[in-house]
Amino acid sequence: MNSPEFIILCELLDHDPDFVSGTALARKLGMSRVGIWMHMEKLRAQGFEFEALRNHGYRIRRPPAELNPLLVQAYLKPRGQPLDLLWLPETDSTNAEAERQLAAARPTPFVVLARQQSLGRGRFGRVWHSPGHGNLYASFVFRPRLEPGRMSTFTLWMGASLCDLVADFCRIQPGLKWPNDLYFGGCKFGGMLTEARIDADQIRDLVFGLGLNVNHPPDSLPSSLSGRATSLAACTGQPVDLNRLTAAIVGRVFTAYEQFVDGKHRDTFADLWNRFDILRGNAVTLIHGQQRVTGIAGGIDDEGCLLIRGENGRPRRFSAGEVTLERASP
Numbered sequence: 001m002n003s004p005e006f007i008i009l010c011e012l013l014d015h016d017p018d019f020v021s022g023t024a025l026a027r028k029l030g031m032s033r034v035g036i037w038m039h040m041e042k043l044r045a046q047g048f049e050f051e052a053l054r055n056h057g058y059r060i061r062r063p064p065a066e067l068n069p070l071l072v073q074a075y076l077k078p079r080g081q082p083l084d085l086l087w088l089p090e091t092d093s094t095n096a097e098a099e100r101q102l103a104a105a106r107p108t109p110f111v112v113l114a115r116q117q118s119l120g121r122g123r124f125g126r127v128w129h130s131p132g133h134g135n136l137y138a139s140f141v142f143r144p145r146l147e148p149g150r151m152s153t154f155t156l157w158m159g160a161s162l163c164d165l166v167a168d169f170c171r172i173q174p175g176l177k178w179p180n181d182l183y184f185g186g187c188k189f190g191g192m193l194t195e196a197r198i199d200a201d202q203i204r205d206l207v208f209g210l211g212l213n214v215n216h217p218p219d220s221l222p223s224s225l226s227g228r229a230t231s232l233a234a235c236t237g238q239p240v241d242l243n244r245l246t247a248a249i250v251g252r253v254f255t256a257y258e259q260f261v262d263g264k265h266r267d268t269f270a271d272l273w274n275r276f277d278i279l280r281g282n283a284v285t286l287i288h289g290q291q292r293v294t295g296i297a298g299g300i301d302d303e304g305c306l307l308i309r310g311e312n313g314r315p316r317r318f319s320a321g322e323v324t325l326e327r328a329s330p
């Protein structure tokens with residue numbers, strides 16, 4: 001059941017920039033104009049600013065800068081299917097919350113969004129620094145019923161799809177550092193962490209975690225990240241509309257997931273990856289366990305393995321590891 005606030009928001013967005021009269025809203029919701037006013041007050045308490053003009057009605061003057069689940073859902077409405085979106089002001093980790101929801105039998109697909117994480121996790125058990133105010137922390141939960149072998153390119157495909165969206169949305173040229181980092185100007189602004197539970201020979205549950213530094217100032221990050229992390233606002237030079245970006249990302253992740261499961265991503269995957277790959281043609285070092293390999297990155301193969309050409313000129317393929325870009329070719 002849609003809440004009155006959600007219906008009011010959708011009406012105002014549908015008619016924006018025109019005003020919507022209190023009478024029309026009251027008729028739509030089957031309540032008095034005083035009732036409408038009370039729901040508008042609830043939206044104001046969430047950070048919405050409205051213009052209210054006698055004889056004209058209401059329109060949105062400024063949406064909240066903070067992540068607002070109602071507004072994200074309202075932006076997603078034109079997609080048609082309602083999405084199950086769990087929003088939390090704060091959690092330990094959206095991936096951990098997704099696991100708890102799965103354990104409690106929440107039907108898939110669903111999305112967990114949080115404004116802040118106290119134990120955000122990254123690859124190799126690292127911490128994903130997750131301050132409140134302005135960033136995106138999301139986990140997307142699916143039940144793909146695919147063979148585990150099919151998943152080797154999943155995170156890479158998601159990364160390429162997200163770079164494509166960020167390029168469009170923010171008008172910048174982001175980059176991908178194999179396998180799961182989103183970059184701009186030599187600094188990281190996002191990371192992906194895919195975690196799966198596997199049953200015999202099928203993926204049972206898939207949790208795709210995405211952390212994006214959007215509006216939080218990068219200079220307030222811990223000194224260990226200084227000069228290595230950035231935010232989309234810093235990349236574009238202006239604040240990014242977090243709610244519109246979140247809605248666009250949620251829509252894109254669902255589309256990209258469906259394309260992947262249907263195998264429809266295969267036609268475009270290599271081209272999209274190559275468009276954003278920041279390693280290809282550059283000197284890199286890969287560390288995997290005790291192994292340390294240096295050479296020139298040569299893109300990825302069909303299974304998503306990174307190719308590195310050593311001094312003998314022969315490419316070696318790696319399915320996992322931590323890569324450092326030694327120097328970009330001029």
Ligand code: BTN
Nearest residue numbers: 093095120121122123191209211
């Ligand atoms: C990495 O670069 O190492 C991956 C970082 C992934 C961080 C995201 S934030 C949302 C989701 N919840 C988590 O605890 N981690 C992922």
